[in-house]
Amino acid sequence: MSSSAIVPFSEPPYLAGLPSPYYKPTHLRWQKACREFISKNLLENALEWDTAEILPESVFETFAKAGMLLPSLPAPLPVEWLKRLGIHDILGAVKVEEFDYIHTLIYCDEMARTGLAGPSGSLTTGISFGVPPIVKYGNKQLQERFLPELLTGKKRTCIAITEPGAGSDVANISTTATKTADGKHYIVNGSKKWITNGIWAEYSSMAVRTGGPGPSGLSMLVVPLKGYPGVNMRRLKVGGQVSAGTTFIELDDVKVPVENLIGEEGMGMRYIMTNFNHERLTIAIGATRQARVALAAAMEYVLKREAFGKTLVEQPVVRHRLAKCGAMLESQWAWVEQFVYQMTQLPKEIADIELGGLTAMVKAQSGIVLNECAQCAVLLFGGNGYTKSGQGELVERIYREAPGIRIPGGSEDVMLDLGVRQLVKNFKNKTKAMERPKGSSKL
Known part of the structure; x- marks a missing residue:
């Protein structure tokens, strides 16, 4: 157990000292390396850069040089290509052949600690979603022409x-x-x-x-x-x-x-749909951390803000609001962790079928949870949460980001419908496979 005091809801349980079945030593080493690098090269100035609406080109170059764009690719990484390019590990913390989807989960979670989707998205969206179709489906000449520059960040x-x-x-x-x-x-x-x-x-x-x-x-x-x-x-x-x-x-x-x-x-539709699974899962991971940033900021605020002669956290209505959102947040994170673990255990072709519809649902739910947690934070910050500067600047910005999770990558209502349709399709296919052929005497 962690002996240090951590603001409630500010970290996933495994980083708050609670036991978890998912994280091996390789994952914990990777988390520490990620946090150190991302805190130094992105987190410190993320809000300032997002306000200016652009990251300096040097930030992209720093991430590319360190190989810190590569973890946004689907796991497993294109190991053969990376080794050809002289890339054998990332930050010295994880070998490229050891990288799995739990490493991806950690990376996406750490990148979203800014609370904003823009700064990390400006770095990773292109390589994360634009490169995989070439890696998965491109022929040898196509890969030879484009992958060396794209994987190293020389081209975007x-x-x-x-x-x-x-x-x-x-x-x-x-x-x-x-x-x-x-x-x-x-x-x-x-x-x-x-x-x-x-x-x-x-x-x-x-x-x-x-x-x-x-x-x-x-x-x-x-x-x-x-x-x-x-x-x-x-x-x-x-x-x-x-x-x-x-x-x-x-x-x-x-x-x-x-x-x-x-x-x-x-074959484009098949390629696009397969690519969407990775996109939607990474959106869900990042959005869940954004929700965590917003709710933790609200918790920290109500612990010190006084009104009516006592701190806000002493008001039952405030605790009730925090509890409802906290339960949603931790439930969503538990689903994301479980989902990612399942991806590390299932063969790719089975995961695409069994988890495809659920990917749409976990993405949709992440937007719902983010919206609730961000709205909760804005309301608890009061006037400060409605102001584009000062104490509530970040939560005000996060609340504006919620539609950017609920619409792109497949809009919420379409995703919820797709999820159930895919589950029904899988059920019908399995039921049909179990049926006795006509004319068969076998029981």
Whole structure:
């Protein structure tokens, strides 16, 4: 047990001295190394940078040089590629071949200790979601051309799925990629909206329509962006995550070599859906820590703030509000931990089926919990929580960030519906597999 006094709700139970079945010595070493590096290079100035709506380029370079963008990739890491690039460990704390999803959990949790999604998102969103399709489905020549610079942070990328007319409804993507007469290039036309990191990205893993309507007509391409002919990009002003570089991309007869096709034509929907699982899980982890930051700030505030002759925490109504949100927070964290542990134990192909729908649900629930905890913090801070400076500045900012968790990566209502539909689908498939074939005499 920890002998030091920790503000209630400020740390996950395993860091508050309570026993846990999930964390091995390798994970605990990694947590300490992560906290030291992230505190020094991100946490100290995160609020200031987010207020300025951009992180200095030097921060990205510092993280890239230390290999601290790589933990945002799905586990296991692309070990063969990393070793080819001379990367054998991260921060000297964990070997790349030992890295599992619990290491990912720790990294995402530590990166979100800023309380804000923007600063960490400006660093990791591109590599976290833009690189995996190339690693998983790209052929040898595609990987040789792009992975060395993307994995080392020499070039930046993003994932470009969403469009003005197709958000969570991915099957209705309308950006087209039409082959030239000589079959050597795709000509890409259309637009992408709400693309995180896009404004800084040299490349994107982009969803395009190479065939007819519906999901079977979708493919994925590596499309050059920054400074490339026919590409026009502008930053969008959004309510939260303002430093993450949300971008509108216009594509006007953009000429892309056919060699930039990721995997096979017509398989884009499958690639996109598989990629979403990692995206939604990392969102859930970060959002749960954001909720923790908000609730812990409120707890710290009510312990010292006096009103009506006593501290706020002595008011039953205040304790009741904290208790309700604290129960939601710790329940959500327990689900996230359990979920991540299951991913370390299941083969990838089984995890995608068994956990796919649940991933959507855990992501949706993380936004609900964040909204409740952030709102609780704002209300307990009172006027200070409604002010964009001073004691309540951070919780005011976190509350504005809640919609940025509940909408991107699959909007909340769509995720809740998807989760149940997937569970029902799995149930029906298993039931059908157990049925006796017609005409069979076997019991």
